[in-house]
Amino acid sequence: MAKVEKPKLPKPDEISNIDYHPPATSWMDTPTEFKPGTFCWGAKEKDLITLGLPNPRQWSPADEDWKLPEGWETTILDGIAERLSKYRSFKIFMDICVRCGACADKCHFYIATGDPKNMPVLRAELLRSVYKKYFTKSGKFLGRLAGARELDENVLKEWWSYFFQCTECRRCSVFCPYGIDQAEVTIIGRELLNLVGLNIDWIAGPAANCYMKGNHLGIEPHAFKGNIESMCDDIEDMTGIRVNPTFNRKGAEILFVTPSGDYLGEPGIYTCMGYLMLFHELGLDYTWSTYASEGGNFGFFTSNDMAKRLNSKIYAEAKRLGVKWIIGGECGHMWRVMNQYMDTWNGPADFLEVPVSPITGTRFENAKSTKMIHITEFTADLIKHRKIKLDPSRNDHLKVTYHDSCNPSRGMGLLEEPRYILNAACNNFYEMPENTIREKTFCCGSGSGLNASENMEQRMRGGFPRANAVKYVQEKHGVNMLANICAVDRAAFPALMDYWCPGVGVAGTHELLANALVMKGEIPRVIDLRGEDLPGKGGNG
Amino acid sequence: MKALLSFLAVIVLILIATLGVNVANLHFFFGIIIPYLAFIMFVGGFVYRVIKWGRSPVPYRIPTTCGQQKSLPWIKQNKIENPSTALGVIVRMALEILFFRSLFRNTKMELNDVGTNSPKLSYGSAKWLWFGSLVFHWSFLIIIVRHLRFFIEPVPYVLQIVDSIDGMLQIGLPPIYLTDLFFLLAVTYLFLRRIAIPQVKYISLAADYFPLFMIMSIGVSGMLMRYFYRVDIIAVKELALGLVQLHPTIPAGIGAIFYVHLFLICTLFAYFPTSKLMHMGGIFLSPTRNMICNNRMVRHINPWNHAVEVHSYAEYEDEFREKMKKAGIPVDKE
Numbered sequence: 001m002a003k004v005e006k007p008k009l010p011k012p013d014e015i016s017n018i019d020y021h022p023p024a025t026s027w028m029d030t031p032t033e034f035k036p037g038t039f040c041w042g043a044k045e046k047d048l049i050t051l052g053l054p055n056p057r058q059w060s061p062a063d064e065d066w067k068l069p070e071g072w073e074t075t076i077l078d079g080i081a082e083r084l085s086k087y088r089s090f091k092i093f094m095d096i097c098v099r100c101g102a103c104a105d106k107c108h109f110y111i112a113t114g115d116p117k118n119m120p121v122l123r124a125e126l127l128r129s130v131y132k133k134y135f136t137k138s139g140k141f142l143g144r145l146a147g148a149r150e151l152d153e154n155v156l157k158e159w160w161s162y163f164f165q166c167t168e169c170r171r172c173s174v175f176c177p178y179g180i181d182q183a184e185v186t187i188i189g190r191e192l193l194n195l196v197g198l199n200i201d202w203i204a205g206p207a208a209n210c211y212m213k214g215n216h217l218g219i220e221p222h223a224f225k226g227n228i229e230s231m232c233d234d235i236e237d238m239t240g241i242r243v244n245p246t247f248n249r250k251g252a253e254i255l256f257v258t259p260s261g262d263y264l265g266e267p268g269i270y271t272c273m274g275y276l277m278l279f280h281e282l283g284l285d286y287t288w289s290t291y292a293s294e295g296g297n298f299g300f301f302t303s304n305d306m307a308k309r310l311n312s313k314i315y316a317e318a319k320r321l322g323v324k325w326i327i328g329g330e331c332g333h334m335w336r337v338m339n340q341y342m343d344t345w346n347g348p349a350d351f352l353e354v355p356v357s358p359i360t361g362t363r364f365e366n367a368k369s370t371k372m373i374h375i376t377e378f379t380a381d382l383i384k385h386r387k388i389k390l391d392p393s394r395n396d397h398l399k400v401t402y403h404d405s406c407n408p409s410r411g412m413g414l415l416e417e418p419r420y421i422l423n424a425a426c427n428n429f430y431e432m433p434e435n436t437i438r439e440k441t442f443c444c445g446s447g448s449g450l451n452a453s454e455n456m457e458q459r460m461r462g463g464f465p466r467a468n469a470v471k472y473v474q475e476k477h478g479v480n481m482l483a484n485i486c487a488v489d490r491a492a493f494p495a496l497m498d499y500w501c502p503g504v505g506v507a508g509t510h511e512l513l514a515n516a517l518v519m520k521g522e523i524p525r526v527i528d529l530r531g532e533d534l535p536g537k538g539g540n541g
Numbered sequence: 542m543k544a545l546l547s548f549l550a551v552i553v554l555i556l557i558a559t560l561g562v563n564v565a566n567l568h569f570f571f572g573i574i575i576p577y578l579a580f581i582m583f584v585g586g587f588v589y590r591v592i593k594w595g596r597s598p599v600p601y602r603i604p605t606t607c608g609q610q611k612s613l614p615w616i617k618q619n620k621i622e623n624p625s626t627a628l629g630v631i632v633r634m635a636l637e638i639l640f641f642r643s644l645f646r647n648t649k650m651e652l653n654d655v656g657t658n659s660p661k662l663s664y665g666s667a668k669w670l671w672f673g674s675l676v677f678h679w680s681f682l683i684i685i686v687r688h689l690r691f692f693i694e695p696v697p698y699v700l701q702i703v704d705s706i707d708g709m710l711q712i713g714l715p716p717i718y719l720t721d722l723f724f725l726l727a728v729t730y731l732f733l734r735r736i737a738i739p740q741v742k743y744i745s746l747a748a749d750y751f752p753l754f755m756i757m758s759i760g761v762s763g764m765l766m767r768y769f770y771r772v773d774i775i776a777v778k779e780l781a782l783g784l785v786q787l788h789p790t791i792p793a794g795i796g797a798i799f800y801v802h803l804f805l806i807c808t809l810f811a812y813f814p815t816s817k818l819m820h821m822g823g824i825f826l827s828p829t830r831n832m833i834c835n836n837r838m839v840r841h842i843n844p845w846n847h848a849v850e851v852h853s854y855a856e857y858e859d860e861f862r863e864k865m866k867k868a869g870i871p872v873d874k875e
């Protein structure tokens with residue numbers, strides 16, 4: 001296997017040198033280039049074995065030979081046939097695209113690479129061409145004239161390359177006159193690739209961890225508890241208050257589930273500290289679970305079945321612990337899954353009750369079937385009912401903008417709740433330009449399992465449109481904090497900001513909320529959640 | 542090349558009809574057999590395609606939400622772009638189908654300061670595609686409605702009104718229809734953007750040019766017939782009525798250009814169900830648009846939802862029991 005060195009990251013002026021002129025050769029004749037820095041490592045043998053997925057072996061995308069299983073063509077074609085019969089979306093999206101091109105410059109990867117195969121329409125065409133060849137009469141008889149082509153190894157490699165250059169952000173589907181959703185095509189494309197063992201390491205690894213240990217990072221129960229307790233130490237230093245969360249506690253009213261990024265690594269842990277402080281201040285009867293310790297779902301980037309297998313833990317654990325309902329933390333794709341898939345896969349959650357906030361009495365009718373609410377819904381309700389005391393001046397050193405995570409905006413419509421919290425917790429809030437927020441928000445460039453390190457160039461490209469909008473408000477208003485509600489954002493944005501707009505920090509909304517949260521019996525706050533001096537609050541800053 | 546091939550295909554079709562009628566005298570074939578055949582292929586093909594789509598279930602409720610969800614009572618929901626009721630979905634779909642709502646959002650990205658450390662992206666308004674498509678589809682629809690006067694006797698009052706509004710310019714004799722002009726302009730625009738915008742040209746297939754040329758030639762042949770090479774309109778109506786009433790006749794003296802027009806229409810109808818033109822039916826079934834965004838309120842059922850292998854809590858505890866006990870985490874089995 002070829003040893004691939006970690007590639008050097010090009011400078012912004014090199015990356016911004018984007019040529020939008022399509023190549024001279026037709027896309028069917030343009031070979032896929034595997035340029036180091038733009039693709040992820042292949043899935044490891046051990047992870048596929050753990051998950052019971054096909055064709056486990058050591059392989060590298062940089063190699064000529066991908067060690068495909070015998071008869072892989074039949075596997076893929078049968079896989080397409082099966083999915084055509086299972087998903088109306090797939091059939092319709094294969095059939096009705098008119099190639100108007102409205103989606104083209106809506107994709108962050110196209111904007112930042114100029115590679116026409118990153119236009120959603122052409123990314124879909126990579127699969128559509130094979131569908132036409134084997135599943136439509138016009139494609140069978142007219143071949144290339146009808147846009148059809150044979151399936152061969154190069155086509156498969158091209159799929160792998162481009163379906164792992166799509167973050168399933170759904171921005172294209174907002175602009176498509178027929179609502180064709182490239183995320184759906186990518187999801188199915190990745191399922192097909194997984195039938196022959198073609199996943200990426202950064203997805204298969206976390207999925208295997210999550211399956212066996214409960215979370216993507218593979219944190220074992222004692223370490224999970226340890227991590228949270230060390231956050232409690234920091235909270236005590238800052239506020240003088242000892243927060244005592246519980247773990248796997250039966251009979252709690254609420255189960256809290258958040259992505260594992262929130263309890264390992266900065267700045268995610270500050271958001272997590274925010275949850276802990278808020279719940280303590282409310283005296284909320286809730287528990288963490290070490291078994292269902294992952295809100296995110298990297299199975300969703302593998303196949304719907306894999307996603308369901310990981311997601312099943314949440315309801316199972318809620319049932320085992322006997323809680324009444326569930327709160328979910330800040331995370332992007334997690335909420336696409338919780339909102340649009342969980343109930344269908346693993347419901348009905350008839351052993352749970354419709355969520356009612358014990359603090360305000362608000363009944364969350366919008367979650368009456370799933371029995372799971374988003375933490376920003378919970379917190380916005382508290383603020384509206386004035387149940388928590390906030391001192392937004394503690395965030396006065398911050399000029400905050402807000403990044404709508406792709407999936408909560410386009411797969412849910414959670415737009416106002418986080419803004420309401422930010423406006424209550426911060427005095428300086430500025431929106432990015434209209435075409436880059438809410439349902440038109442731009443992806444961080446690292447979603448859907450692409451936040452590895454070996455593809456850093458591609459991540460800096462993919463996040464370019466987002467970063468460029470941040471830079472706009474940085475220059476115009478002096479914005480220095482990018483708030484968000486997604487663990488991958490918190491993991492991916494620091495590098496992206498350093499690269500495109502240095503000086504902008506990254507925070508979850510509950511970090512900023514907890515900065516402002518006035519807790520009963522707290523010592524005067526002189527530091528923020530990061531342990532940095534609060535200017536004008538008696539600290540040294 | 543792809544455009545040229547499609548263009549040639551349309552020329553060949555025109556030649557076939559011209560020669561077939563003028564040289565081979567196949568009026569019966571082109572005036573009766575082909576229209577019936579095309580009609581059967583269109584209706585049969587359309588129904589077949591829709592049934593084929595309908596046979597695949599919608600396993601997940603996956604609307605693309607383009608506005609604020611229904612959550613807390615004091616947060617204003619966008620009831621159309623994120624509809625939580627059937628009525629909301631109907632309005633959303635109506636806006637989509639009648640006014641191309643999503644295409645109206647279109648923007649054009651521009652990158653400035655390329656190759657510097659601070660490149661600048663901007664997104665300008667781009668409504669031409671929306672406008673051109675809207676004009677094209679609506680003109681097309683009105684033209685089809687206008688044509689009903691050939692198939693109905695007496696011509697209903699509504700059709701007469703449509704006719705007179707469409708001809709309100711009162712220029713020429715017979716008066717020029719507004720929709721004829723709009724239609725020709727719009728279809729030309731749609732063709733030109735396909736070859737003028739490099740990205741759109743790059744993604745275009747022969748299957749994208751062919752219908753455009755077909756539609757263009759149908760329009761042109763129709764207009765030639767109306768404004769320049771007049772055909773016997775009474776005879777045309779006789780033929781049309783005969784077809785509808787299943788007493789087909791071939792009245793004498795209809796010019797060959799009519800048969801060209803008719804043959805192109807028939808070809809387009811027959812071709813329709815096998816092509817991307819099925820977006821006409823597909824848009825109604827698009828799951829990202831036609832579903833109610835009540836995901837957390839009402840459980841969506843997946844008919845093929847099957848059991849999957851899971852890693853149970855018991856298995857998990859078996860692996861980590863000692864570590865959990867040591868850390869003071871409660872366990873089920875001591």
